[in-house]
Amino acid sequence: MKRNENITGLRKLLFYVRMSLTCAWRYWRRPAALMNASQLTRIFYRHKLKRLASGEYKLDFYLPRYPSEAFFTALEDKVVCRPPRPVSVVLSISKACAYKCPHCYQRKDDPSELPLPFLVESVRKMRDFGIIAWAVEGGEPLLRFERLEAVLAEIAGLEVWVNSTGHGATPEKIRRLAELKVTGVMSSIHSIDECKHDEFTGVAGSWRRALDFLRDCRAAGMLVGFNTVLTDREVVEGGIDRIMDLAAEHDCDYVQLIHPKACGAWMGKRFDAALHADAVRIACEAQRKYNSSKARIPSVLTAQVYEESPEMLGCCCGGIDRFYVGANGDVQPCEFVNISFGNLADVPFETAYERMRRAFPVPCQEWTCERHADEIAANAGDRLPLPWPETERLVAGWKCGSPTKVYDKMGIYR
Ligand SMILES: C[S@@+](CC[C@H](N)C(=O)[O-])C[C@H]1O[C@@H](n2cnc3c(N)ncnc32)[C@H](O)[C@@H]1O
Ligand code: SF4
Ligand code: SF4
Structure with missing residues (x-):
């Protein structure tokens, strides 16, 4: 069986030259689009380049596979479309979940679900709008498999990832995910210590189940990875290296390191600012280390704090690059920002999207999930996200931060 492989050194350089020529061929009539495609793709050169078994x-x-149609649509969302469009959505299909993680960002969300035909119609609308990279999740999406299947059938062939704990997995469901052309699955692994992870999720066996699920999905041909939330203290004390070793041991393609956010069930939580700053610095260093050609571990580290740093794309919530749709239809700028720009059951997607774009006109370096966390918490009731009238009042006072360098240079958000 062909395996995924990391491409480094001269081969990586040659790949980028070939890709640039392909872009030049595609956009030679539009010099501005070509310049922008080059500005944008160049920043990914610092990442490990993965050659998949598919070729x-x-x-x-976060970028769709090259040279898929999804890749070029993502590029065109940015370099051709005016105004530019978002590339990705995190879509929750159900809040149902048997786990009790203390940080869960949707813990206080309304548990109702959009009726399935309406959910499917909304998915079609977003797909036709140019959303090309999908992270489909729950709660636990495998527990509501008929909903998951219906959604995946609409977006088969795009860049599709499923976030799942593996709870409710069966060989038939895994086979079906592969049939529906799911690019990859991500499972939460928050510790190398089985007991510690299980204590966090509140469910005995959850660590083992996640690893078994990833093994079976890999065998079915999908990419696999960990979604890992480490505390700042764990990061400072070398937790990233330990998770990366575990990921390599289990043949994972990716580790997405998510930094803890004061949202959902953790809304109002205080983090030590100095420790946090250290953790961010260490996570960025780790990203560079694990993406360098010298890295001895094949798994790729994707630390959110690096991807969202000023040298990369900054905060791209609010429909700049991404947004979130909760299980009951609330449109949020990001899953970690519990404010709603409208519920799809009440307003058309376009309306919620336009409201969101007005609130986040320019991509900025400051992280919305941190910058506005206290203010959102101060206005939150028992139920999240904040409904549109309160969101509207809140965001009216928000000022733009410092524009993200790469998008500023491209000049597409002025
Ligand atoms: C909501 S879950 C959805 C998929 C599945 N239920 C799971 O936990 O893997 C998506 C990811 O967000 C993370 N997450 C949830 N709340 C968070 C928070 N407040 N801060 C940081 N990460 C959070 C979870 O740990 C998980 O890795
Ligand atoms: S983070 Fe995921 S697994 Fe944990 S409670 Fe929330 S939805 Fe369930
Ligand atoms: S709000 Fe911005 S910085 Fe925070 S997680 Fe979302 S996209 Fe990233």
Whole structure:
């Protein structure tokens, strides 16, 4: 069986030259689009380049496979479309979940679900709008498999990832995910210590189940990875290296390191600012280390704090690059920002999207999930996200931060 492989050194350089020529061929009539495509793709050169068994390439965890149609649509969302469009959505299909993680960002969300035909119609609308990279999740999506299948059938062939704990997995469901052309699955692994992870999720056996699920999905041909939330203290004390070793041991393609956010069930939580700053610095260093050609571990580290740093794309919530749709239809700028720009059951997607774009006109370096966490917490009731009228009042006072360098240079958000 062909395996995924990391491309480094001269081969990586040659790949980028070939890709640039392909872009030049595609956009030679539009010099501005060509310049912008080059500005944008160049920043991914610092990442490990993965050649997949399918013959396609992954420049970055969040970018669709090259040279898929999804890749070029993502590029065109940015370099051709005016105004530029978002590339990705995190879509929750159900809040149902048997786990009790203390940090869960949707813990206080309304548990109702959009009726399935309406959910499917909304998915079609977002797909036709140019959303090309999908992270489909729950709660636990495998527990509501008929909903998951219906959604995946609409977006088969795009860049599709499923976030799942593996709870409720069966060989038939895994086979079906592969049939529906799911690119990859991500499972939460928050510790190398089985007991510690299980204590966090509140469910005995959850660590083992996640690893078994990833093993079976890999065998079915999908990419696999960990979604890992480490505390700042764990990061400072060498936790990233330990998780990366575990990921390599289990043949994972990716580790997405998510930094803890004061949202959902953790809304109002205080983090030590000095420790946090250290953790961010260490996570960025780790990203560079694990993406360098000298890295001895094949798994790729994708630390959110690096991907969202000023040297990369900054905060791209609010429909700049991404947004979130909760299980009951609330449109949020990001899963970690519990405010709603409208519920799809009440307003058309376009309306919620336009509201969101007005609130986040320019991509900025400051992280919305941190910058506005206290203010959102101060206005939150028992139920999240904040409904549109309160969101509207809140965001009216928000000022733009410092524009993200790469998008500023491209000049597409002025
Ligand atoms: C909501 S879960 C959805 C998929 C599945 N239920 C799971 O936990 O893997 C998506 C990811 O977000 C992470 N997450 C949830 N709340 C968070 C928070 N407040 N801060 C940081 N990460 C969070 C979870 O740990 C998980 O890795
Ligand atoms: S983070 Fe995921 S697994 Fe944990 S409670 Fe929330 S939805 Fe369930
Ligand atoms: S709000 Fe911005 S910085 Fe925070 S997680 Fe979302 S996209 Fe990233």
